Amino acid sequence: MRKKEGNKEQAILNAAIQVFAQYGYHKAKVTDIAELAGVATGSVYLYYENKEALLTTIFEQLWQAYTAVLRETVKRTDIDPLQKIDAIVDLFFSMFISNPSLALVFVNEHHQLVKNKRGTVAKYFAGFLELAEEIYRExxxxxxxxxxxxxRIFRDFLTGGMRNVLxxxxxxxxxxxxxxxxxNVKHFIKHGLIKR
Amino acid sequence: MRKKEGNKEQAILNAAIQVFAQYGYHKAKVTDIAELAGVATGSVYLYYENKEALLTTIFEQLWQAYTAVLRETVKRTDIDPLQKIDAIVDLFFSMFISNPSLALVFVNEHHQLVKNKRGTVAKYFAGFLELAEEIYRExxxxxxxxxxxxxRIFRDFLTGGMRNVLxxxxxxxxxxxxxxxxxNVKHFIKHGLIKR
DNA sequence: TTTTATAGTGAATGACAATTCAGCTGTGTA
DNA sequence: TACACAGCTGAATTGTCATTCACTATAAAA
Structure with missing residues (x-):
């Protein structure tokens, strides 16, 4: 047998985040990802089925972490809906603070993953929107x-605005x-543009 | 000599809008655009230098029309800044009301055109942001x-939100x-989420 | 030490699609 | 009628990667 030389699976995923962030998914080359990760091109395919699987894995990990915490927050009865909106925003931004490249991949490739309504990512996102609507109704x-x-307009404007400031x-x-x-975003969501 | 058979230049551009809207720029095939326009593949290249020129032409025409009217609006002294914000929003949405495909191309491909800071589209967009900031300061x-x-956060949140509801x-x-x-967007921009 | 199974390699393959261009078509002119 | 010439055509060319796979390297087991 041969031992695995370090965590190539994670190294490849990190490299993919960097390369996707820099060039965008469509112009990113699998060869560049492999090179940045320090592995041969073929090794990428030992860990991921294809180029698209790299992207979906990035998003699935992100959404899994995000929604797990969000569901807990929405359930809470000790904070009001306004504080829940704050929590959504806080948590959202906190996921990217140490990783601007991840933020770029998230905002730039979000749509093509959600467009395919069958995918896991679309389901996570639909769940997120449902939570946001629930808070609003509360x-x-x-x-x-x-x-x-x-x-719907509220949630779409909110998500679009947050993606763009990010x-x-x-x-x-x-x-x-x-x-x-x-x-600033939290303040603007609550009070809008007009001086009170 | 031979006469030009109808307005192929415009037919190709309209077809490009449809095909870009349906598949996204990167997955759109020039051959499909030609077929939808009812011309041969090669004819596309008689009127446009390459695939990218189709996209930039769409955006340049759009921004030219938008900024021309906007500049006039911002200059006006008979309306207050609030009404100017309303005018920006009204005008923005009115450009797409009869053409959802154009809206899709606009929202989905906006970023890759603005990323290239040298291009004409980036200059139009920078000018637009400058106008928005001016209104805010007023x-x-x-x-x-x-x-x-x-x-900056105001203008980024605003543009991102509007793109997404569109x-x-x-x-x-x-x-x-x-x-x-x-x-709804106009109301939300002004007053935010909280009941007054 | 030899065998074997798994990890890893990277050049070769194949598919796809942007772009080209040699030739065809239709129209005005002589 | 025939020539010229711009408009138009679409099959062939070409470049670009994603993906494959025959091969090599390594470590545990025999």
Missing amino acids: GVRKHLFDASIDV RQWADHATTTPLDRIRD | GVRKHLFDASIDV RQWADHATTTPLDRIRD
């Missing part, structure tokens, strides 16, 4: 949130610290 | 807008009419 029931907003941060990682962005 | 000066929001509309064109989405 907020309306408790007379905290503005009832005149359409739930992208800007990841593209120019040095400019504005992520926690400042996070606090 | 609103703060006039004590209408909340001064605690970071301009995408949802274009993907399921029958569900919610675009003018209802537009009004």
Whole structure:
């Protein structure tokens, strides 16, 4: 028998994140990923079925971690819906703070994975949207949130906005610290643009 | 001499919008675009330098029309900054109301065109962001807008949110009419989620 | 030490699709 | 009628990778 030389599976996945972030999924070459990971091209296919499997694995791991915590948060009865929205936003940004490349892959390739409604990633995302809607309805029931907003428009605007601020941060990682962005987003979601 | 048979240039561009919208730029085949336009594959290259030129032409025409009107709006002194924000949103959505495919191309391919900071499209977009920031600062000066929001975060959240609600509309064109989405977005931008 | 099973390699293969170009077509002109 | 010439064609060319697989290396077992 031959021993495995270190954790190639993880090294390849990390390399994939870097290369996908830099070139985008479609222009990224499997050979470049292998080279960055320090393995031969063929080794990628020992651990992952094909190029697409690299992308889906990245997203599945991310969503699994995110939704596990979110479900717990939504269930809680000791915090109000407003604090739940805050928790969603906090948690979302916290997943990327130490990994701007992961953020870029997430925002740039999100759509093509969700487009395929059969995939695991689409199911995770649908579950996430359902949670967001639930919180919104809870907020309306408790007379905290503005009832005149359409739930779907609210959630789509929110997710689109968050993806885009995350992208800007990841593209120019040095400019504005992520926690400042996070606090601004939370404030804007609650109060909008107009001075109170 | 031989006469040109109808407006192939425009037919090809329209076909490109359809095919890009359906498959995404990277998976779209030039041959499919030619077939849909009712011309031979080679004819595409009589009118456009390459596949990418199709995409940039679509965006340049769109941005040219949008920014021309926007510049006029921002200059106006008879309306307040709030009404200017409304005008930006109204105009943005109105450009797509009769063409969901164009909306899909716009939201899905926007980023790869802006990434290349040298291109014409990136310049149009930078100009647009500058206008948005200007309106925001005018609103703060006039004590209408909340001064605690970071301009860049405001504009990034706004553009990301608008792109995403537009995408949802274009993907399921029958569900919610675009003018209802537009009004919800305007309301949310102004007042946020919390009941007043 | 030899055998064997698994890990890893990277050049070769094959598929796919952007782009080209040699030739065909139709129209105006002489 | 015949020539010229721009418009148009689509099969052939070409480049680019994703994926494969015949081969090598290594470590445990015999």
